[in-house]
Each structure stands twice: as structure tokens, then as C-alpha cells.
Amino acid sequence: MSAHRPYRRILVWFRRALRVDDNPALWNALHDGDEVVPLLCLSNASLYQKLTERRKFLRSAIRGLDADLRDRGTALHVRMGNPAVAIPAAVAAYQADAVYAVALHDAPGMHRDARLKQELAGMGAALILWPDRVMREANQVLNAAGSPYKVFTPYKRAWLHGADDVPRPVSLPRQIRSAAIADGSQLLAALSWASRGPGDEAVGAQRLLRAFLKNSAAHYSVRRDIPGVEGTSRLSPHLSVGTISIRRVYWAAREAAEHAAPSAREGISTFISELIWREFYYQVLLHFPHVLETAFREEFRKLRWSENARHFAQWSEGMTGYPIVDAAMRQLLQEGWMHNRARMIVASFLTKDLHISWQRGEQHFFRHLADADLASNNGGWQWAAGTGTDASPWFRIFNPVLQAKKFDPDGTYVRRYVPELRALPASHIHEPWSMNRQEQEAHRCVVGKHYPRPLVDHHEQRAKTMMIYKQSL
DNA sequence: TGAAATGTTGGGGCG
DNA sequence: ACGCCCCAACATTTC
Numbered sequence: 001m002s003a004h005r006p007y008r009r010i011l012v013w014f015r016r017a018l019r020v021d022d023n024p025a026l027w028n029a030l031h032d033g034d035e036v037v038p039l040l041c042l043s044n045a046s047l048y049q050k051l052t053e054r055r056k057f058l059r060s061a062i063r064g065l066d067a068d069l070r071d072r073g074t075a076l077h078v079r080m081g082n083p084a085v086a087i088p089a090a091v092a093a094y095q096a097d098a099v100y101a102v103a104l105h106d107a108p109g110m111h112r113d114a115r116l117k118q119e120l121a122g123m124g125a126a127l128i129l130w131p132d133r134v135m136r137e138a139n140q141v142l143n144a145a146g147s148p149y150k151v152f153t154p155y156k157r158a159w160l161h162g163a164d165d166v167p168r169p170v171s172l173p174r175q176i177r178s179a180a181i182a183d184g185s186q187l188l189a190a191l192s193w194a195s196r197g198p199g200d201e202a203v204g205a206q207r208l209l210r211a212f213l214k215n216s217a218a219h220y221s222v223r224r225d226i227p228g229v230e231g232t233s234r235l236s237p238h239l240s241v242g243t244i245s246i247r248r249v250y251w252a253a254r255e256a257a258e259h260a261a262p263s264a265r266e267g268i269s270t271f272i273s274e275l276i277w278r279e280f281y282y283q284v285l286l287h288f289p290h291v292l293e294t295a296f297r298e299e300f301r302k303l304r305w306s307e308n309a310r311h312f313a314q315w316s317e318g319m320t321g322y323p324i325v326d327a328a329m330r331q332l333l334q335e336g337w338m339h340n341r342a343r344m345i346v347a348s349f350l351t352k353d354l355h356i357s358w359q360r361g362e363q364h365f366f367r368h369l370a371d372a373d374l375a376s377n378n379g380g381w382q383w384a385a386g387t388g389t390d391a392s393p394w395f396r397i398f399n400p401v402l403q404a405k406k407f408d409p410d411g412t413y414v415r416r417y418v419p420e421l422r423a424l425p426a427s428h429i430h431e432p433w434s435m436n437r438q439e440q441e442a443h444r445c446v447v448g449k450h451y452p453r454p455l456v457d458h459h460e461q462r463a464k465t466m467m468i469y470k471q472s473l
Numbered sequence: 474t475g476a477a478a479t480g481t482t483g484g485g486g487c488g
Numbered sequence: 489a490c491g492c493c494c495c496a497a498c499a500t501t502t503c
Contacts, residue, residue, distance in 0.1 A: 225474090277474095344474070383474080394503060396475055403475090462476085466503065480500065487492085 006098075007033040007126075009179055011090055013083075013101040014040050014076070017132050018061045020068045020176075021206075022169035022245035024130035025100040030172070035179040037094050038069050038076050040188065041083040053336020057370035061241045063196050064204070066188045074178035076188040084116060091125045094179065098125055102132035102242075105282050106374050107289035132242070135166040135250050135275070138283035148287040149280070150389045156276050169248045205244035208234060213256040218264030220271050227328070227339035228412030233271065236371035237337065239278070250275060281379030284389055291378055295387035303387070303472055305357035312356055314455055315349070316364055318417070321447075321454035323430050324404035325349045327417040334417070336370035341407050347384030348398035353461040355468065358385035386469065395469055397462050404430035420451040 010033035017023050029036045040062065046055060066076040077094075079086035087099060099120060104110055117127040131137055141158050142148060149155035181187075188194045212233040216223065223231025238244040250272070257268040288296060295301045314320050318329035328342035338346070343365075350361045358381040365381070366372045382388025386396060408414060411429035415422045421429055423443040428435050433447045433454065440446045447453050 341474090348475095390474095392475090394475070397503095399476060470503085476503090478500100478502070480498100482496105482498080484494105484496095486494090488490105 005032055005034055009033060009035045009037065009094060009096045009098075011037050011039045011087075011094060011096045011099045013087060013099050014038060014065060015083075015101060016104075017102045017242035017245075018065045019205075019243050019245065020065070020072065020172050022171070022248050023102075023242075024132050024170075025102050026176075027170050027172060028128075028130055029098075029100040030176065032100075033098065035177050036074075037090075037096065037179050037181065038065075038074060038176075039087075039090055040065075040076050040078050041086050042078055042080055043082065044080060047080075052368055053334075054368060054370045054372055057237050057336060058241055059193055060197065061238075061243045062188065063194055064243065066194065067196055069176065072172070072174060072176045074176045077181065077186050078188045078191065079186070084112060084119075087116060088119055088123060091120060091123055094181065096125060099127045101127070101129055103129035105133060105138075105286045106292060108292075133246070134279050134282045135246055136162060136279060138286045140165070141279075141283065148283055150284075152277065152280050152390050155280050155283075156273065159276050159279060166250055167247055168251060169245055205235065205238035206248075208238070209244065209249055209252055213252060213268075216267075217253070217256060217271055218260065218267045220267035224270070224274075225341050226407055226413075227342050228408050228410070228416070232340065234337075236373075237369075240369075240371040240373045246275070246278075277379075278373075278376050281375040284379060285375040291382060291388070292374070295385075296382055296389055297387055297391060300385075300387040300469075300472055303468065305360075306355040308354065308356065311354045311455060312350075312360060314452070315346070315354060315356070319452050319455075320349065321433075321452040322349065322400040322458075323411075323414045323418055323421055323432065324400050324408060327414045330417040332365070332368050336368055338365075338369070339413070341403075342413070343380060344384060345398050345400060345403050347381055348396065349400055351385045352395075352397045352465045353400070353456055353458060355461070355465065358382060358387065395466055397465055399458060399462075401430050401458070418451075420445055 010029040012026050012029045017025060020026060026036070046058070062076070069076055079090050090096070091099060104113060113127065113129060120127045136159060138148065140162060141155065143154070143158065149158065184190060212235070216231060216233070219231060223229050235244060235249060239246060239249070253268055253272055257265050260268060284291060284296070295303070315325070316329060318326040318333070320326055324342070325346050328338050328346045331342065332338045347358070347361055350356050351358050362377055362381040365377055369377070379388060383390060384396070386392070404414070408430070410426045411424070414429055421432060424432060424445060428439070432440070432445055432451055435443070445451055
């Protein structure tokens with residue numbers, strides 16, 4: 001029977017799809033190879049650099065993947081170092097004749113893969129990449145002229161037109177035919193942090209999805225915007241490292257919509273719309289790779305940004321003196337996650353109030369967000385800075401106080417992350433400086449002592465921003 | 474998936 | 489009864 005299979009031993013290189021469920025690299029390998037070897041490449045940096053929330057989540061996902069592989073009679077093999085070296089070394093060591101992995105969308109990654117493919121070809125092994133990150137491939141959603149979309153709304157319309165073409169998820173057999181490798185030091189289990197802890201399994205993501213669709217999706221349209229409320233799916237970290245398949249999420253949402261009351265359907269379609277935003281930014285990244293280097297829109301590439309290191313530090317630590325901004329930035333450091341509404345607010349604040357480059361913010365987010373995603377992160381930051389696709393005819397400048405009053409009316413979110421402000425009444429919590437001295441003393445919250453004075457004056461900075469941007473047009 | 478400035482309307486107090 | 493002013497509430501325009 002093995003005669004039908006094109007390969008004898010396939011390395012399944014797990015990257016960005018840290019799961020066994022609906023993993024095209026894995027199930028195609030099971031179809032095409034007599035044996036598979038599940039393999040992970042760990043960079044030395046990921047072991048020795050500071051353990052951010054992002055790295056913690058990644059480790060947890062890796063342990064969960066290993067556990068799921070063990071349930072299926074195999075285990076995760078590990079190679080340290082740069083994949084450009086480690087993968088060829090693994091191919092040689094395991095005498096594999098193919099490497100299966102999921103495809104990337106960023107230009108630097110695709111170039112690395114192209115070089116690796118050449119090198120492996122020289123060793124007589126194939127590198128085969130499988131689409132996985134998005135539901136609909138970028139070349140399937142083009143306008144009438146055959147060009148990629150630059151504006152979300154028409155993109156979404158075109159996307160939905162082919163919504164039924166999203167592939168159905170594929171489940172895996174109970175057993176994985178794996179090669180028996182003698183050297184146990186090459187297994188993940190040999191690493192000190194690899195013993196399994198609570199909440200590691202990828203089923204966690206499936207459970208999260210089911211709970212969201214059952215309890216929250218119906219109210220998603222409204223509640224997703226209120227950072228003090230658990231109104232979002234919280235699936236983004238799982239989508240980022242691939243502990244859940246995007247197609248699994250999509251079809252579950254579609255099915256939930258079929259059984260839902262008409263009023264609940266709106267919530268689900270808003271949720272799907274957010275998935276399409278993610279899809280939109282993936283195709284932007286693929287078709288316009290320069291966005292990783294510079295502004296999408298040429299006219300904003302010469303904008304002058306501030307290099308004020310103190311301002312950047314205060315922003316990243318959540319010490320700007322604007323409660324909603326500080327709550328959000330502290331949530332990021334504590335949890336490796338930030339509510340979407342809050343992301344927009346802090347991004348507007350960095351770029352429009354501090355005049356610091358969106359690229360600094362992009363980098364900071366990427367380091368700390370457990371859900372860090374090249375495409376969505378870049379798209380979101382360029383959107384906030386006004387340098388990206390979907391150019392709006394006006395300057396989007398968020399007023400941090402108005403946004404806070406509108407989306408965190410009773411101050412729940414601010415109180416959760418900014419203990420200095422916990423005692424303040426809702427009427428003052430978003431602008432503590434509006435209290436007189438007695439009130440500040442009474443609540444143990446003297447501005448400039450217990451809680452920072454606003455780093456900048458929003459109204460002044462707003463006027464300045466409009467000048468700066470206007471000069472670029 | 475803005476916010477502020479400016480314009481319009483209508484009710485109430487008041488002479 | 490009427491005009492006048494003030495101002496909140498809402499709508500429109502502008503950046």
C-alpha cells in the first residue's frame with residue numbers, strides 16, 4: 001500500500017499551525033508519506049530571552065501540540081537554531097525525502113522558504129507548502145480587473161461572494177504513522193519547560209470557540225466594543241499560533257448562525273466580518289509587501305516622527321496620565337492581550353498625540369501580544385496612523401477622554417488595570433485632573449503624585465497633528 | 474472602526 | 489401677546 005505514496009518519510013515542520021486538527025501540512029503528509037516526523041524549530045532567542053506573555057503562550061501551545069501528538073502515538077521532535085540550518089540538518093538526520101509546512105504571506109518569510117526549498121532540492125528532498133492561514137487565498141479574491149482590493153468594503157463583498165468555497169475542516173485519524181527515532185534528546189519532552197501544565201491543550205481553543213458562539217456571539221456587535229466586558233471571542237492568540245484552524249472557526253460560526261435567532265445572526269455576521277478584516281490584511285501583506293517597511297500610501301512616507309524616548313517609555317509602561325490609555329497598555333504587559341477598542345485608542349494616542357511612529361508601536365505590540373500577527377498588526381497600525389489602505393478623507397484622531405466615556409462609561413476597565421484610580425467615581429475616572437485638590441486628596445489620587453499628570457495636552461497635540469499631516473498631502 | 478466647529482430649532486424665562 | 493435672549497439638543501459641515 002505504501003507504493004501509492006510519493007514519499008517515504010516526511011518531516012512535518014510545525015510553525016504557525018501548532019495543532020493536529022485541520023492542519024493541511026499534517027494531513028497531507030499522512031496521505032503522501034509512509035511515515036511522518038513532527039518537527040519543531042526553536043530559535044535560541046525563544047529560550048533565553050525575556051519570557052513575555054507572548055512567549056509563555058507559545059510554550060503552552062507547543063506543550064499542547066506535543067500532548068496531542070502523544071495521544072496519537074508520536075511526539076514532537078525539536079531542533080534548535082535557525083530553520084535555514086536546522087531544517088536541512090533534520091532532513092539529513094532523519095533521512096526524510098520531503099518537508100511539509102504551512103505557507104507564509106510575508107515577503108521575507110517567502111524568500112527564506114524559497115532559499116530553503118533550493119537547498120533541500122540539492123539534498124534530494126522536497127519542500128512543500130500548504131495554504132492554511134486564511135480561508136480564501138489572496139488570488140481568489142480579486143476585483144474585475146484582476147487586481148487586489150485596497151478598500152475593505154468591496155473586498156468583503158467579493159469575499160462573501162465566494163464564502164461557500166471556504167474549505168471544510170479535516171479531522172485527523174486516531175493514529176499517526178511515525179518514524180521511531182532512537183535519540184530521546186531530540187524530543188520536546190527533553191526541555192525543562194516542556195512538562196505539561198493546565199490549559200495547554202488545543203482543545204482549550206475549541207472550547208473557547210464553542211462557549212463564544214453559544215453565549216457571546218449574539219451580543220457581539222455591541223459588546224465587542226466595550227473593553228470592560230468579556231464580549232469578544234478571545235480566539236486571536238489561538239489563531240496567531242495556530243492552535244485552532246481559521247476554517248474550523250468559520251464553519252462553526254456559519255453553523256451557529258443557521259440555528260440562531262434572527263437577532264443573534266447580526267452578532268455572528270459581525271464576528272465573521274472581523275475574520276474577513278484579518279483576511280483582508282493578509283492579502284494586503286501578500287500583494288503589497290512594502291507595508292512591512294513603510295507606509296502603504298506613498299504620500300505619508302516622509303512624515304516626520306518624534307523620537308522622544310521618555311514619551312515612548314511612558315506610553316509603553318502605561319504612565320501617560322490618560323487613564324484609558326494606561327489601562328490598556330498595562331493590560332498588554334500583564335496579559336499579552338489588549339481589547340480591540342483599546343488598541344485603536346492607544347495607537348491613536350501614540351501616533352496623533354505623541355507623534356511617535358506607528359512602526360514603534362507595531363514593534364512593541366508584536367513583542368508583547370500573544371496574538372501577534374504580522375498582517376493584522378501592521379494593518380491595524382497603518383489604519384490608526386492613517387498611512388494605510390482604506391484611506392479616509394478626514395484625520396482620525398481619537399479623543400482619549402471621549403472614547404473612554406463612550407466605551408467604558410462606568411470605568412470598569414480603567415479600575416481593573418489602574419489601581420491608583422480605583423477609588424474615583426465614574427464622573428472623574430477618565431479625567432482625574434478635573435477634580436479639585438480636596439477631591440484628589442479624599443480619593444488618595446493626587447495628580448502628579450499618585451497618578452501621573454497628562455503627558456501632553458490632547459487639544460494642542462491634535463492641532464499639531466492636523467498641521468503635520470496636512471503638510472504631507 | 475471621529476471630533477470639533479458651526480448651524481438650526483424650539484422651549485422657557487423675562488420684560 | 490410678543491420679541492428677545494439663552495441654551496440645550498440635534499443636525500450639518502469641516503478638518
